[in-house]
Amino acid sequence: MTPKERVKAAMDLKTTDKIPLMCQFSLGHILMQLNISPVNLWFDKVTFTDSLIKLREIYEFDGILVSLHGHNPNWKEHIVSITDIRNQKQVELASGDKIIFPNNDLPYYEYKNEVAKLNISEVDLEDLPQILDYIPVSSNLHFQINQNHKFDAITDIINSVGSKFSIHGEITSPFDYFLDLLGYQDGLMALMMEPEKCELILWHFTKLITKLSLEMCETGVDAIKISSPFAGAGFISPNDYKKFVLPFESQIALAVRQKGVHIYTHTCGAIGDRLETMFDSGISGIECLDPPPLGNVMLENAKERIGKMGFIKGNIDSVNTLLNGSDDDIVRDVQDIINIGTRDGGFILSTACSIAPAVKREKIQLLRKIVDNI
Amino acid sequence: MNEIIESIGLCIEKGKVNKASSYPIDMQGKDGADEITKSALIQNIGPDEILKTCNDAMQRIGEKFGRNEVFVPELLMAAKAMTTVMEHLKPFFQAGSIKTKGKFIIGTVAGDLHNIGKNLVSMVVEGNGWEVIDLGVDVKKEKFIKAIEENPNSFVGLSALLTTTMENMANTVKEIKAEYPSITVIVGGAPLSAESAKKMGADAYAANPQEAVLFLNEKIAS
Numbered sequence: 400m401t402p403k404e405r406v407k408a409a410m411d412l413k414t415t416d417k418i419p420l421m422c423q424f425s426l427g428h429i430l431m432q433l434n435i436s437p438v439n440l441w442f443d444k445v446t447f448t449d450s451l452i453k454l455r456e457i458y459e460f461d462g463i464l465v466s467l468h469g470h471n472p473n474w475k476e477h478i479v480s481i482t483d484i485r486n487q488k489q490v491e492l493a494s495g496d497k498i499i500f501p502n503n504d505l506p507y508y509e510y511k512n513e514v515a516k517l518n519i520s521e522v523d524l525e526d527l528p529q530i531l532d533y534i535p536v537s538s539n540l541h542f543q544i545n546q547n548h549k550f551d552a553i554t555d556i557i558n559s560v561g562s563k564f565s566i567h568g569e570i571t572s573p574f575d576y577f578l579d580l581l582g583y584q585d586g587l588m589a590l591m592m593e594p595e596k597c598e599l600i601l602w603h604f605t606k607l608i609t610k611l612s613l614e615m616c617e618t619g620v621d622a623i624k625i626s627s628p629f630a631g632a633g634f635i636s637p638n639d640y641k642k643f644v645l646p647f648e649s650q651i652a653l654a655v656r657q658k659g660v661h662i663y664t665h666t667c668g669a670i671g672d673r674l675e676t677m678f679d680s681g682i683s684g685i686e687c688l689d690p691p692p693l694g695n696v697m698l699e700n701a702k703e704r705i706g707k708m709g710f711i712k713g714n715i716d717s718v719n720t721l722l723n724g725s726d727d728d729i730v731r732d733v734q735d736i737i738n739i740g741t742r743d744g745g746f747i748l749s750t751a752c753s754i755a756p757a758v759k760r761e762k763i764q765l766l767r768k769i770v771d772n773i
Numbered sequence: 774m775n776e777i778i779e780s781i782g783l784c785i786e787k788g789k790v791n792k793a794s795s796y797p798i799d800m801q802g803k804d805g806a807d808e809i810t811k812s813a814l815i816q817n818i819g820p821d822e823i824l825k826t827c828n829d830a831m832q833r834i835g836e837k838f839g840r841n842e843v844f845v846p847e848l849l850m851a852a853k854a855m856t857t858v859m860e861h862l863k864p865f866f867q868a869g870s871i872k873t874k875g876k877f878i879i880g881t882v883a884g885d886l887h888n889i890g891k892n893l894v895s896m897v898v899e900g901n902g903w904e905v906i907d908l909g910v911d912v913k914k915e916k917f918i919k920a921i922e923e924n925p926n927s928f929v930g931l932s933a934l935l936t937t938t939m940e941n942m943a944n945t946v947k948e949i950k951a952e953y954p955s956i957t958v959i960v961g962g963a964p965l966s967a968e969s970a971k972k973m974g975a976d977a978y979a980a981n982p983q984e985a986v987l988f989l990n991e992k993i994a995s
């Protein structure tokens with residue numbers, strides 16, 4: 400099997416010749432490993448795609464998740480200056496806003512004029528965006544999707560290594576767009592105060608994200624990951640999950656599956672109370688399954704409950720095992736995960752969440768050795 | 774009198790802010806924390822009694838949150854109702870007729886801008902009768918030290934979501950302990966555990982807001 404075939408077999412719930420191995424990189428980890436400019440990694444498509452390809456090679460992963468797309472080839476035109484301040488780069492934009500780029504994590508904005516988030520009662524559905532031109536990456540941090548170059552990063556990687564390796568695109572859940580629109584706290588309270596209006600907003604984003612997902616399918620990606628970090632028990636109840644997440648992600652999953660492309664959900668933290676419900680959306684698999692203390696999922700239990708519903712991609716604890724653990728801890732933990740995960744196929748070995756920035760290279764390379772020794 | 778006091782507690786626990794609020798559905802059209810507190814004060818019910826019922830209600834909702842019986846939206850609504858009551862009680866705090874349990878300084882550590890966990894802890898701790906001094910996000914260690922200097926005998930809470938800021942958290946704990954060895958420091962956040970908290974020299978790790986409250990209350994009781 401090629402790595403691409405291996406990952407596909409796992410996503411098809413079949414057994415594989417070797418255990419597929421594929422973790423997602425945090426931008427901080429890429430920066431710390433490759434010693435590149437954080438400004439270029441964020442803005443420049445070539446730096447970004449080259450980094451993903453290079454790090455896959457270093458770690459001998461079976462695939463690559465392309466977590467950002469839509470890079471603007473003329474990004475430099477919007478930048479007035481780049482200044483080195485301590486261990487960070489400060490970029491001043493033509494708008495007057497500043498972006499601070501640490502050397503080990505996501506950038507963050509310092510707005511010239513802070514734009515207040517909308518209150519739910521102030522939201523006019525007519526004023527919601529008609530084009531999805533941003534990815535809500537983190538709190539107050541958008542990645543702009545250039546409409547003329549929406550998927551260049553993905554197609555470049557597919558053209559370069561896609562015949563051999565599994566290439567996955569990424570979209571963001573409607574629930575994230577919703578919370579990003581209103582602010583996390585006000586958005587969560589809005590679910591209680593004006594649930595019907597919240598649902599209308601969620602449907603609006605669902606329509607746009609479905610369109611984006613279908614376009615992404617056309618690039619030839621092997622799978623699409625739905626980033627849905629706020630859908631776990633750390634934020635909302637199982638009932639609210641059924642009301643404010645499931646119907647919307649279901650619509651997207653249905654559309655993507657009809658195209659013959661796999662789609663899986665990434666929800667961090669505690670999801671043990673909703674594993675089966677997550678599969679009601681029609682997704683092909685689940686990523687993360689954070690074990691305690693980060694989450695509350697024991698792989699053995701998850702495998703019993705959902706192992707036949709779809710594939711599992713996980714669930715190495717990136718912080719407590721990889722970042723803070725010894726080599727012995729890693730070997731012990733990963734072997735346990737492999738023993739449980741690979742029963743009846745449908746398993747991709749991966750970190751639960753993305754690789755924490757400061758995890759040492761040798762520790763990730765150890766994963767390949769463990770897999771190859773089995 | 775008991776009935777009105779209990780109603781305030783119920784409004785907080787259920788997140789009923791005022792009459793106009795449509796949440797929760799089963800209390801639509803009824804008076805909320807705002808109206809009932811106003812009425813209680815007019816009826817000369819002691820602010821200390823109102824405060825106690827608020828603290829009890831926030832403790833109950835915090836416990837439910839810790840047991841995953843309610844989630845962040847419900848907790849936020851309860852905190853909003855609590856804040857409404859506190860607005861009415863503000864003059865009594867200023868006059869000194871009611872007092873808080875102590876001061877709790879909180880912030881996310883340098884480099885960390887993620888504030889939802891910190892805000893939830895602030896709300897629940899405040900709701901349990903503490904004065905909260907919220908230093909906000911991306912707080913440098915010098916700012917924590919200055920806040921401690923200005924508020925002797927306070928307790929300190931540090932929050933971090935990112936693994937990359939755990940080092941800053943450890944440095945902040947170290948600095949605080951070097952300057953003020955007797956100050957109690959609680960840490961919390963997704964990448965942390967009791968073990969990592971101990972390793973960085975913190976006095977306690979709180980996995981959720983209620984654990985922070987329990988620790989603080991135990992500290993002042995001992």
